[in-house]
Amino acid sequence: MPDGLCYAIETEGLTKKFADFTAVDGVCLRIPKGSVFGLLGPNGSGKSTTIRMLCCVLTPTSGKGTVMGMDIQKNPEGIKQNLGYMSQRFSLYEDLTVEENLDFYGGIYGLSKDIRDERKKELITMANLSGKEKSLAGTLSGGWKQRLALGCALIHKPKLLILDEPTAGVDPVSRRVFWEIIHSLSKQGITILVTTHYMDEAESCDIVSFIFDGKIINTASPEDIIKSEGAKNLEDIFIKYVERITNTKVSSAFAGVKFLNEESNE
């Protein structure tokens, strides 16, 4: 990445249409280098589609985007070489061991054996996977799998890490361990783009962007958003935005939901 660049990702009117349906509608993003950037929004709001265009696996219908200074349409392979990606499904080879998974991705990114072995050691330590080197990935529990997937995404020391709902289906302790790793990576200068439905996680991001119906509604630091909307936390803001756009009331507390259910049962 050219050093003069201040944004790791920049998009201009990025749009993706599937037949009649516009999944992503004129998205403009500016993600500063070295930041942890949270892309937030309800299911089906266009988060994954946006991410897939940035990873160059979906072609935008219109609009422009550069990732680490490279055009997403002109230089997809250049971007792929410098990008770490982790999908919500932890796409690991379950019939390969922890080490073999890391070895495989190391080879795919063209690392020599020495560098690969060194990186493997570092990542196993980073991901708290020590002692599990010879275990098949399929036998690992959710949190371990997730950290192995992160390790695989980091094997080639990418400058940019894109994480699509990395903590979905993972226990609260593993989530915290995972986010500690994310922030330590950020300190090393890696830019991180992450989507999540956990607003407590989102609050630890440097910048968050709310996306709804394929459009960006607001982008700012979590503190600024909370302050400007006069809300308690990001969760309230998420609900507020959904209510504002859909014009429907959302129960703000789970306790209330439970109460309603009990009443209807009687």
Added chain:
Amino acid sequence: MNNSLFDIKRFKSIIKKEFIQVRRDPVSLRLPLVMPIIFMLLFGYAVTTEVDNISTVVFDQSMTQDSRDYVEKFIVSDYFTVNYYVNSEGEMIDLIDSGKAKAGLVIPSDFSIKLKTGKSPKTQLIIDGTDPTTARTAMNSGIIISEQYSRTYKETSLKMLGVSAAALPSTEINVRVWYNPGLESRKFTIPALVGLILQNITVMLTAFALVREKERSTIEQLIVTPVRPVELILGKLVPYIIIGCVSFLFALSLCVFWFSVGIEGNLLLLLVLGFLFVFCSLSIGMLISTFARNQLQAMMSMVLVILPSILLSGFIFPREAMPAAINFLGYLIPLTYFLDIIRGIVLKGIGAGYLLNDIFALCIFTFVILSISVLRFKKSLD
């Protein structure tokens, strides 16, 4: 930063990963060894066009030494096995109707008398024509046996009159059957079976290769890496090429040692061309894998490949007998060419010079199918 079009490190990584996966999957290891045994033994005996021991009912109204001699000729031919002797036409019809007998030999009551008085008695052979192959064999062999009987009878009669049959002029045709002098159908079908089994196993092995990655969504991770389609597809093929070749050797040894169909021609040439065919069939499987979204679709596409190849390649039915359009379809099936090759080398013992067209066709098929696979596999989710 590695952006080359073909990177050996990436290629080797794919191969290594595939090897590990194959090793850990007992099915893909055992299938190529178990399937040739099962298929060869099962089909090796089933796919035969030779008909003998046709169950026969005899309605002998003459009951004389002559008529018994006549029936005896049918029995010693091995084509007919007389399982029933009946005393009425009704019983005979019943046996043929019920399928217990496929042929009925009727000898008239004046059989012996007519012979002795110098007249020609008329016997009758009734044949169940449901299965034309059996019927044709019964008909042809019935006619020949009967003619032989009457010739021998004539010769004996002439000798009694003091005339030697050799004194009468006659033509004689000297028939020589090459390559398969015993006209054993197993020599025709077993080598072809090796080809068919090989095709089925290899197509099956690779048809799931990419589909598995799609189903387990590992493909999503792969396409965001710099790996190139050609590295991925060729890399995935390598372990299966080895498995396919082992499978070929296995099927071929069964052909030689179990079914005693020896190889007349050059073994090395056969092996090289067998490996070429393995590569070609693996590409077909890989092509299926690029467009099938799940294993079910891959299975159905496999049927689309396998079924026509059994019927149109000349495996069972001679392609010469097919209408031009259907015959042409056979040319679109790689197995057609390999059957020419394996039958040519195993039975006829011919060299590569006679097989150039077939070899060329297989090479073209492999190249085109592989190219389509590589082009079809786009690194995108569009």
